[in-house]
Amino acid sequence: AQTVTQSQPEMSVQEAETVTLSCTYDTSESDYYLFWYKQPPSRQMILVIRQEAYKQQNATENRFSVNFQKAAKSFSLKISDSQLGDAAMYFCAYTMSGGSNYKLTFGKGTLLTVNP
Amino acid sequence: GAGVSQSPSNKVTEKGKDVELRCDPISGHTALYWYRQSLGQGLEFLIYFQGNSAPDKSGLPSDRFSAERTGGSVSTLTIQRTQQEDSAVYLCASSLGRQVTSNQPQHFGDGTRLSIL
Numbered sequence: 001a002q003t004v005t006q007s008q009p010e011m012s013v014q015e016a017e018t019v020t021l022s023c024t025y026d027t028s029e030s031d032y033y034l035f036w037y038k039q040p041p042s043r044q045m046i047l048v049i050r051q052e053a054y055k056q057q058n059a060t061e062n063r064f065s066v067n068f069q070k071a072a073k074s075f076s077l078k079i080s081d082s083q084l085g086d087a088a089m090y091f092c093a094y095t096m097s098g099g100s101n102y103k104l105t106f107g108k109g110t111l112l113t114v115n116p
Numbered sequence: 117g118a119g120v121s122q123s124p125s126n127k128v129t130e131k132g133k134d135v136e137l138r139c140d141p142i143s144g145h146t147a148l149y150w151y152r153q154s155l156g157q158g159l160e161f162l163i164y165f166q167g168n169s170a171p172d173k174s175g176l177p178s179d180r181f182s183a184e185r186t187g188g189s190v191s192t193l194t195i196q197r198t199q200q201e202d203s204a205v206y207l208c209a210s211s212l213g214r215q216v217t218s219n220q221p222q223h224f225g226d227g228t229r230l231s232i233l
Contacts, residue, residue, distance in 0.1 A: 043226045102164045102166075106158035107158050
């Protein structure tokens with residue numbers, strides 16, 4: 001079974017600084033998708049960034065970027081120029097490609113605090 | 117609407133009562149998902165709908181849990197004879213296609229916070 005591990009229950013960063021959130025996963029599949037979701041206190045899960053495993057190039061969305069290391073099964077999220085609005089719970093998620101790929105497997109999350 | 121809509125936002129009920137949680141997906145999205153988020157935990161998959169049928173109910177924790185979807189749109193998650201361990205946030209998501217891809221991700225609602233007294 002696929003598992004997703006987020007080893008940092010909590011992280012903090014100063015406003016305008018850079019922070020990296022860690023995520024590792026376990027799978028025997030060669031093709032899959034990875035996602036980072038943000039959950040602010042409003043509870044809505046907001047998609048931050050996505051990565052296809054077959055793409056070597058790391059995904060980037062404005063201040064958010066990932067470091068995807070397929071061999072190491074690592075998928076970290078880097079937030080640059082952190083803003084107060086980035087404070088939230090961040091979840092890493094995995095789904096396989098094909099077959100039962102409607103099912104997202106989530107890590108337990110990392111609570112990010114942004115200090116002014 | 118523009119996003120996935122869930123109601124009620126919060127629900128408090130007594131142990132043993134039945135509850136119904138509603139999800140209205142994004143218009144045109146054929147796939148619908150229910151997840152449960154217990155305190156301090158990640159999201160746990162409950163059930164997946166494609167249209168009105170549920171090919172995967174494997175995540176439903178017991179036979180007290182059931183879900184249906186009508187008209188390929190609104191879905192209702194029902195919990196019978198609620199127990200305290202059912203207390204959680206129940207999140208609904210929808211996606212455009214049959215399979216989740218990076219171009220067709222799951223879009224989530226705000227969830228229903230269920231508290232069983």
